[in-house]
Amino acid sequence: MKIAIVGTGYVGLVSGTCFSEMGVDVTCVDVNSEKINKLQNGIIPIYEPGLEDLVHKNVKAGRLHFITDLENVLNEVEVVFCAVGTPPDEDGSADLRYVLDVARVVGRNMNKYLLVVTKSTVPVGTAIKIQNSIQEELDKRGVNIDFDIASNPEFLKEGAAINDFMSPDRVVVGVASNRAKEIMFKLYKPFMVSGDRMIFTDVPSAEMIKYAANAMLATRISFMNDIANLCELVGADVSMVRKGIGSDSRIGKKFLYAGCGYGGSCFPKDVKALIKTAEQKGYDMGVIKAVEEVNERQKAVLYDKLIRHYEGDIEGKTVAIWGLAFKPETDDMREAPALVLIDLLIKAGVIVRVYDPIAMLECKRQIGNKVIYCKNMYEAVLDADALMLVTEWKEFRVPSWAVIAKEMSTRIVLDGRNIYDRAELEENGFIYYKIG
Template identity: 65%
Template sequence: MKIAIVGTGYVGLVSGTCFAEMGMEITCVDTDNRKIDSLKNGIIPIYEPGLEELVKRNVEEGRLHFTTDLTSCLDDVEVVFSAVGTPPDEDGSADLKYVLDVARTFGRHIKKYTVLVTKSTVPVGTAQKVKAAIREELDKRGCDVEFDVASNPEFLKEGAAIKDFMSPDRVVVGVESERAKELMTKIYRPFMLNNFRVLFMDIPSAEMTKYAANAMLATRISFMNEIANLCDRVGANVDMVRKGIGSDARIGNKFLYSGCGYGGSCFPKDVKALAHTAREHGYTMQVVEAVERVNELQKSVVVEKLQQSLGDLRGKVVALWGLSFKPETDDMREAPALVIIDRLLEAGAEVRAYDPVAIPECQRRCAGKAIYYAQSPYDAATGADALALITEWKQFRIPDWTRLQAAMRGNVLIDGRNIFDKEEAAAAGFLYRAIGK
């Protein structure tokens, strides 16, 4: 089976590579010449565990191809996946420019029945706009080529994307015809031989499912951050509260961890877009809008705790462990670290930062800012008055307390992800502060 995937960002590259790994012939398309040249040479533009090896193997075995020209492969493929970016506009809405560009190219050049599947996260109603754009281009050509549109939102977790794609807990597909349903069944059956968990539904429901899922997860995080902030004020321990409520089968224990806020390419953007879609239809989603407000405030909690512990931050040296929005990725989109760095620099503090993979990305995003990028966690801590853990990379979880104490000038430790043992840290001489403990 031959498939084209437009967009070689996180979703497009992971999807294309995993489809190829399952034996399909995949052509990944991108307008960025440098990115395509790099991919052809085995250089991966994103960090995702296991991805580089999969790309190289499938390129070598002739199943995975890269090009800048979608039209060069349209005659051969049965399905085109659109995995282009949908960046947020200033009002929070999703920018559909690239999605509609793909639709127009598709409409200008298809010569036989082909399905265009939207894999990008798009607002409800996008499929109708895509369909109209294709039909408009076909009308200009005076053609009546049959086609279908479908929605197949992704639910990949950065850092575990390959496992999620190869062994999904469910695949959501919105279709309008049996013919499209049969093609999508053919594509996903190899991934689910033991338990076929493709949920077919109408396209608007599929589009809404993606936003609803991310908004629900973001809500749980913001809710627990609110509980943690109250725990700080009343003397409760949020870890105990989490265990207590997570034991309730109606609630469960996933996504109940408090910290210094969520970031990434999905939750912030999708929460904003869902709220904007509601406003466009004359409805205000009070809970969803509160989730976003809580999260933005939470990104400043670490700095507030530093100020409470150190007082005036002018001239103080603060070490940051972790820069990416979560472990096992170099993604810093909407990362709490960006807010924390800005707040610290504005307060006159000196910032020493370390991350296993995200330093190049931070250098790009924070170009011109006075940040010392360390070679190791203990290099970052050298001479620091305080250490703040921002991203819970595994290598930070059991620090050498003696070495850390010897490296630092002060003893303030702010645990922005609640991963350290309070008694251990205190016994090593640290003034330990966490989120909600």
């Protein structure tokens, strides 16, 4: 089978590479010629464990190709996946201009049946807009060509995307015809050798499932952060509370960790888009609005603790930050809590020293030289008045506190992910603050 995937961002490149690994002939398309040139020369534009080796392997095998013009492959492929970006518009709604651009290109150039599949995260009702855009172009040409629209949302976790795609816990596909269903089943069958985990729905339901899933996970995070903040006020320990409620099979243990807020390319954007979709239909998403409000407030929680410790006098202090990416195993800093903290600290006159195993270049791209970039975690704490743990990279889990104690000016640790042991830090003379 031959397919095209439009968009070589995170979703498109991972999806295309994994399909090619299963023997599908995949052409990845992007209007960004610089990005395509780099991919053709083996340069991967994103960091994802295992992706670079898999791309090189399948390019060498002749199953994975990169081009800039979708129209050049429409006569060869059976399926076109749309994996272009849907960034939030100024009002929080998803910007569909790139999705509809793809639809128009398809309508202007298709000459045979095609299945057009939305992989991008799009609001409910987008499939109808795609269908109308394609049909309008066909009508302008005065031709009658069959096509189908499907929705196939992605559920990839950054840092574990290859495994998520190759061994999915579910594949959701929204279709409106048996022909489309048969094609999608054939395409995903190689990934189902350990059991059929495909869920076929109508198209609007598939579009909603993606938003509902991300909103639920974001809700659990914000709920625990709210509980953590209350725990601090009443003298409870959120880690014990988490164990207590997580043991309830109706609740479960996952996504119940308190921290300094979520970020990334999905949760913030999708929560905003879901709220906007509801507003457009005259409905108020009260719970989801609260989720967003709690998360934005939580990103400043370490800063607030630092302010309280120094009784508001932090100008001229030096703060070390461990972790810049919104989560481990990625260089993605979109909506990262670290960016909020850095901004607050700099505005307060604080000198900020940072280290992240992967995201240093991305941080410099986003904020320039506003902070001091350090070669390792120990260099970051030199003469620091406080250390903030923001991203729980593995290399941060068991630091040498005895060494760090000698390097810091003041032994204060603010743990934004609750990964350290209070007794161990206090033994080494540290003042320790956690979440909850």
